[in-house]
Amino acid sequence: MQDPGISVLFKGSNFIRLLEGLSIALRISFLSVVISLLLGFFIGVLISGKNRFLKIVYGIYLNTVRIMPQMVLLFIVFFGSTRVLGINIDAEVSSIIVFAFWGSAEMADLVRGAIKSIPVHQFESAASLGMKKRTIYLKIILPQTLRRLVPSSINLVTRMIKTTSLVMMIGVVEVLKVGQQIIEANRTTSPNIAFWMYGTVFLLYFIACFPISRLSKSLEEKWKLA
Amino acid sequence: MSFIEVEHVSKEYISEGKSFPALKDISISIEKGEIFGVIGLSGAGKSTFVRCLNYLEKPTSGVVRIDGTDLSELKEAQLREKRQKIGMIFQHFNLLMQRNVLDNVAFSLEVSGMKKKEARKKALELLKKVGLEDKKKAYPAQLSGGQKQRVAIARALATEPEIILCDEATSALDPETTRRILEILKDINKEYGITIVVITHAMSVVEEICDRVAVLDSGELKEMGYVSRVFKNPHSKAAKRLIYDSERSVG
Numbered sequence: 001m002q003d004p005g006i007s008v009l010f011k012g013s014n015f016i017r018l019l020e021g022l023s024i025a026l027r028i029s030f031l032s033v034v035i036s037l038l039l040g041f042f043i044g045v046l047i048s049g050k051n052r053f054l055k056i057v058y059g060i061y062l063n064t065v066r067i068m069p070q071m072v073l074l075f076i077v078f079f080g081s082t083r084v085l086g087i088n089i090d091a092e093v094s095s096i097i098v099f100a101f102w103g104s105a106e107m108a109d110l111v112r113g114a115i116k117s118i119p120v121h122q123f124e125s126a127a128s129l130g131m132k133k134r135t136i137y138l139k140i141i142l143p144q145t146l147r148r149l150v151p152s153s154i155n156l157v158t159r160m161i162k163t164t165s166l167v168m169m170i171g172v173v174e175v176l177k178v179g180q181q182i183i184e185a186n187r188t189t190s191p192n193i194a195f196w197m198y199g200t201v202f203l204l205y206f207i208a209c210f211p212i213s214r215l216s217k218s219l220e221e222k223w224k225l226a
Numbered sequence: 227m228s229f230i231e232v233e234h235v236s237k238e239y240i241s242e243g244k245s246f247p248a249l250k251d252i253s254i255s256i257e258k259g260e261i262f263g264v265i266g267l268s269g270a271g272k273s274t275f276v277r278c279l280n281y282l283e284k285p286t287s288g289v290v291r292i293d294g295t296d297l298s299e300l301k302e303a304q305l306r307e308k309r310q311k312i313g314m315i316f317q318h319f320n321l322l323m324q325r326n327v328l329d330n331v332a333f334s335l336e337v338s339g340m341k342k343k344e345a346r347k348k349a350l351e352l353l354k355k356v357g358l359e360d361k362k363k364a365y366p367a368q369l370s371g372g373q374k375q376r377v378a379i380a381r382a383l384a385t386e387p388e389i390i391l392c393d394e395a396t397s398a399l400d401p402e403t404t405r406r407i408l409e410i411l412k413d414i415n416k417e418y419g420i421t422i423v424v425i426t427h428a429m430s431v432v433e434e435i436c437d438r439v440a441v442l443d444s445g446e447l448k449e450m451g452y453v454s455r456v457f458k459n460p461h462s463k464a465a466k467r468l469i470y471d472s473e474r475s476v477g
Contacts, residue, residue: 130310
């Protein structure tokens, strides 16, 4: 009988290697997500003001990120930086730079949208109660903005985690790359291995992303009254 | 001297390099304890006018005096203090959706430094005043429009205002609910002597509660006088049109 392929998963240190790969993917995701959320929020607040210059600069930034495939960005930062700037950026650091660059742009746009969606009446009624501008922003506008941000920003976070699978293109050995290596090594002995391996990688991504979407869901439920 | 004095107030909005006049040389005096109506079709400048009374909008020219104080001479902090004496309620209620009814009323008191317990006690009294004490734990999403507006009134009363501005406060409500809200406003006016300025496009609202009325049209003051006189004998085209339209919609 043919080897069902699943046994390869537990052969030697294969499974440990997969988990190590996953941890690299998650490390890149986590760091770039944290940077994106913070930086994106900051940029989003900035461009919600009246400064035309900032808005134009941000417009170019956002469109650059949107038009350019993430993979091209990765290549530019990883290979381009060595050639043009003569500095050697580690592949993992390059990945984090690219993902944070992308995530911040998208996050800023989400924040801008959320702030804009708060009706001007909210500001007016707080002001008519004699509240300070700072109080109005911190206690009235910000909490509502955060609530509105939850679904869209969680969506961004899971998209970023998924897209980290691209970083193997610049030589980061993350979970997908490990999977491919195991497939290559066992192709002859177990022909079905590709199915089992990619299936496992899928499951690992699912396990990583599912709790995050659950969290989003439960937050939405909790704030349903809002 | 009148309690609220608006002298030659004009307001222009600049948009894409062009200026649009929203108010043109408006002068109105409102007495203490009066219920004063400002009526006009949408775009007439009523909302801009009422926002000039608490300086949510600063007039381009002219003077707004509240109880003798020229608002343009106030510093930021003094203006905020003044605004606490000028409550405002809106068409869309503007409650904080994530807080319950009691906290919505208590919130502004807490922010201005009152202790939480004290603020809630006072908030509860105000909710009794508007007949909503049994809804204190409810969230705005669970209330009807009329109930939300009553919460908004309680909130406006929390800072013990001398004036309440109503910006289309009943426009989103059905006639029966509107009547109840107007009753509450009348009570407040009588009990506390609070001056009330009512902005509306509905003649019936003016008829129901106002002493005097001003008719605005395209940013201009067309007519002003006692409600009974304006209704019986409107001089301006704008007033005639408003009265004629409202009669037609009733009949």
